[in-house]
Amino acid sequence: MDNVYEMDGLPIRTGDILCMRDGGRRGVLERLWTAIGALIPGEVDHCALYIGPEGRFVEADAHGVTVLTMPGTHWDARALVRQRLFVDTLVGVAYPLQGKGLAMQEETRIRESVAEYCLAQAAADKPFNFNLLNATNPNRTYCSQLIAEAYRSQGIELTRRQPVAGLRIFRRAIFPEALWAGSPHRRVQEAGWVSG
Secondary structure: OOOEEEEOOEEEEOOOEEEEEEOOOOOHHHHHHHHHHOOOOOOOOEEEEEOOOOOEEEEEEOOEEEEEEOOOOOOOHHHHHHHHOOOEEEEEEEOOOOOOOOOHHHHHHHHHHHHHHHHHHHHOOOOEOOOHHHOOOOOOEOHHHHHHHHHHOOOOOOOOOOOOOOOHHHOOOOOHHHHHHOOOEEEOOOOOOEOO
């Protein structure tokens, strides 16, 4: 089940994290999501777990945990706007297992287990958590919480929950930026790796 693909020129495998910025520049809807994204700390506002094959991913969005497929090898949020209800732009891909020194068989097992965890949340119709004051609610989830919990289920901590300056009230929340910054990552149209 460990799938290999490419999105906007970046290699992705099952378990890698697609990191997005809300909004765009084209229409009113994209500008609305840009404004909402400005409320989320950091460069990355949303994330999804690549599961494959091809453009298949799982995310926690307003519908709850859902499984979708991006058509083609370019992130085009407008193609899925009816299913997702929002528009975003791919910033890059975070590679949480990069540099961990895992044997190939163990890395594949973790990738598959992380994907299975997220797929089980989708199958259970787990709802979206709109209340970041209760960011660790086990009955609801949001995008970065879903992914962090999937990796935590495999004994891998992706972030050190450090409060975002000025947002101590949300001290237990895991923002998408933390997953991006805490993992080696590559930006769209970037040649090199950045260590988290």
